[in-house]
Amino acid sequence: MDITLTLNGKKITDQIDPDLTLFDYLRSKNCYSVKCGCETSNCGLCTVFFDETPVLSCSVLAVRANGHKITTLEGLQDEASEFIGFIADQGADQCGFCNPGFVMNTIALLRENPDPTDDEIRQFLAGNLCRCSGYEGQLRGIRTFLDSKKSR
Amino acid sequence: MITFQKYVKAENLEEAYTLNQSKNNKIVGGMLWMRLSTANYNTVIDLSGLGLDKIEENETCFKIGAMVTLRALETNKSLNDYTNNAVSTALKDIIGVQFRNLATVGGTIWGRYGFSDVLTVLLTLDTYVELYKGGTVSLAEFASMKYDRDIITNIIINKKACKCVYDSVRIQRTDFPVLTCAVSRLDGEYRIAVGARPAKARLYGDDEAVLASGITNESAALFAEKLAKQVPTYSNNRGSAAYRSQLVKVLTERNLIKLGGLM
Ligand SMILES: Cc1cc2nc3c(=O)[nH]c(=O)nc-3n(C[C@H](O)[C@H](O)[C@H](O)COP(=O)(O)OP(=O)(O)OC[C@H]3O[C@@H](n4cnc5c(N)ncnc54)[C@H](O)[C@@H]3O)c2cc1C
Ligand code: FES
Ligand code: FES
Numbered sequence: 001m002d003i004t005l006t007l008n009g010k011k012i013t014d015q016i017d018p019d020l021t022l023f024d025y026l027r028s029k030n031c032y033s034v035k036c037g038c039e040t041s042n043c044g045l046c047t048v049f050f051d052e053t054p055v056l057s058c059s060v061l062a063v064r065a066n067g068h069k070i071t072t073l074e075g076l077q078d079e080a081s082e083f084i085g086f087i088a089d090q091g092a093d094q095c096g097f098c099n100p101g102f103v104m105n106t107i108a109l110l111r112e113n114p115d116p117t118d119d120e121i122r123q124f125l126a127g128n129l130c131r132c133s134g135y136e137g138q139l140r141g142i143r144t145f146l147d148s149k150k151s152r
Numbered sequence: 153m154i155t156f157q158k159y160v161k162a163e164n165l166e167e168a169y170t171l172n173q174s175k176n177n178k179i180v181g182g183m184l185w186m187r188l189s190t191a192n193y194n195t196v197i198d199l200s201g202l203g204l205d206k207i208e209e210n211e212t213c214f215k216i217g218a219m220v221t222l223r224a225l226e227t228n229k230s231l232n233d234y235t236n237n238a239v240s241t242a243l244k245d246i247i248g249v250q251f252r253n254l255a256t257v258g259g260t261i262w263g264r265y266g267f268s269d270v271l272t273v274l275l276t277l278d279t280y281v282e283l284y285k286g287g288t289v290s291l292a293e294f295a296s297m298k299y300d301r302d303i304i305t306n307i308i309i310n311k312k313a314c315k316c317v318y319d320s321v322r323i324q325r326t327d328f329p330v331l332t333c334a335v336s337r338l339d340g341e342y343r344i345a346v347g348a349r350p351a352k353a354r355l356y357g358d359d360e361a362v363l364a365s366g367i368t369n370e371s372a373a374l375f376a377e378k379l380a381k382q383v384p385t386y387s388n389n390r391g392s393a394a395y396r397s398q399l400v401k402v403l404t405e406r407n408l409i410k411l412g413g414l415m
Pocket of ligand 2: 038043046056
């Protein structure tokens with residue numbers, strides 16, 4: 001099947017199998033930030049933006065991206081760089097495998113709600129699983145970032 | 153992951169329905185549940201081009217298209233004002249935001265899943281399922297119907313004087329619920345739904361008029377105790393039948409007390 005989509009700002013046309021997932025398609029386009037942790041729609045590692053909406057790319061058919069805009073972390077480096085240092089400073093990540101999904105969904109959260117409470121952060125990021133940490137480091141990192149923005 | 157040879161974005165419901173009459177073909181909603189299977193289909197039928205992704209409201213009802221996402225339901229202000237946020241409370245722990253941005257109301261109601269938070273809360277509202285060929289049936293009736301090859305087009309929630317409360321117990325956020333419970337008062341009539349028993353949610357009323365003179369701490373406790381004896385519960389790796397029956401009592405009592413404004 002033919003699809004045309006805008007991937008990280010670039011318009012591309014491709015031929016794909018009808019049952020190819022968006023996850024597999026994006027990996028084939030060298031978007032290696034997009035990772036697969038579960039394949040059961042549970043972990044959030046494969047988060048990308050479908051137009052402006054965060055979705056699980058492992059659970060979307062690539063063909064459904066036809067005519068849409070797909071953005072991965074590769075396309076959001078500037079927006080991510082504002083806060084990833086704060087998360088690293090808290091020693092939040094250990095293996096770091098969950099990090100790209102976390103960062104993508106944090107961007108989605110902050111676009112929707114620029115000044116979230118701790119509970120709102122926990123609620124929005126609940127679908128991003130981390131097998132190494134207890135989530136407190138990520139929460140502290142985001143909180144420190146938000147506090148530092150206010151004091152600027 | 154499912155596999156298939158052909159993908160058709162249906163241009164109208166008749167085309168989707170005709171294709172869906174073959175056992176080798178399958179309607180796709182958000183695909184989250186379907187993808188867990190390893191079935192092979194000839195054709196997957198996508199309804200996403202049919203304008204079924206809208207929540208419409210008029211003075212008498214909400215009309216929710218089958219392709220509306222769970223996240224759109226969760227964040228719809230009007231529906232949540234109408235249900236005192238019971239709908240958003242029921243949805244907020246289903247996996248994560250990215251998941252709920254994909255899962256559809258049609259796939260959710262079609263599945264009639266035994267663990268469904270959504271089925272539980274919608275049963276306590278005056279909810280109807282609009283089928284392409286099968287007419288409009290109450291959600292309670294739909295929940296007990298056999299799976300056929302029809303298509304859900306819309307879910308209709310008729311407006312009444314409504315107050316609704318929802319709660320569930322989960323071992324941890326984002327896991328399947330151990331028990332779900334919703335209570336409502338619609339035009340003065342009490343409705344109580346209990347799900348994740350672990351079996352499909354069931355709807356109960358105040359048949360013995362325990363709440364007829366209003367909700368007090370005592371009437372709520374008595375009602376909950378009687379209901380816990382009536383609701384069939386079973387055991388699985390999330391909890392035993394005895395534990396679930398205890399939860400039926402606790403959640404029903406707690407929800408009734410909230411409904412009565414006593415907490
Ligand atoms: C890992 C996981 C955890 C979950 N946890 C919970 C939970 O805790 N609580 C909860 O309430 N739910 C939970 N769910 C269920 C979820 O919320 C959705 O209800 C489910 O994924 C189905 O929605 P879907 O859009 O993905 O449907 P799909 O997977 O696309 O379809 C499901 C079925 O419905 C059929 N179908 C889809 N749309 C229509 C239509 N319009 N007409 C006729 N048939 C149709 C399909 O052919 C298929 O048979 C979970 C699901 C998963 C995968
Ligand atoms: S790989 Fe997509 S949710 Fe885990
Ligand atoms: S740091 Fe290892 S999974 Fe999160």
